[in-house]
Amino acid sequence: MFGDYFDILNDWMREGESELELILEQDLLESIVTNYESEFDVLAGxxxxxxYIYDGQIPYAxxxxDREPTDHVGITIYEEGGIKGSLVTDSEPAIDWARDQYDRLRxxxxxLESNMFE
Incomplete structure (x- = not known):
């Protein structure tokens, strides 16, 4: 399942026009490194x-x-290893809320420094 995400993100980054910042729970990071080490290494490169590693639980993705002409925000709920629901919007109040939540988590x-897994 996560392999598809890595394919999308790695392709996106290869285009060279984007920046990516991810906040992950410690348990999720460990699972990713265990199960998708080569894909993670490419993305981290x-x-x-x-x-960023968050020491706690994040209840949603x-x-x-941030892209002209319109920014977007999305929230995805996972349950029992699968997607339970997802919402995407360009609503200004939702974007403001999401930025506040993201900034607080960050x-x-x-x-995560590159030498943490060496």
């Missing part, structure tokens, strides 16, 4: 990709796309 996270 891009200079425009940064990872939250993502923001402020409470630790930046």
């Amino acid at each position: 891009f200079d425009s990709v940064e990872f 939250l993502w923001l796309i 402020d409470d996270s630790t930046k």
Whole structure:
């Protein structure tokens, strides 16, 4: 399942016009490194990709796309290993809410340095 995400993100980053910042729970990071090590290494190898590790639980996947002419935000709920629901919008109040949530999570996270898995 996550392999498809890596394909999409790695292709996106190869185009060279994007930056990516991901906040991951510690358990999720460990699972990714265990099950998708080579795909993770490729993604982590891009200079425009940064990872942050959150020491706690994040109850949903939250993502923001800053792109002209309209920004978008999405939230995805996972349950029992699969997607339970997803919402995408360009609503200004939703984007403001998502930015606040994201900033709070990032402020409470630790930046993953490239040498942490060597």
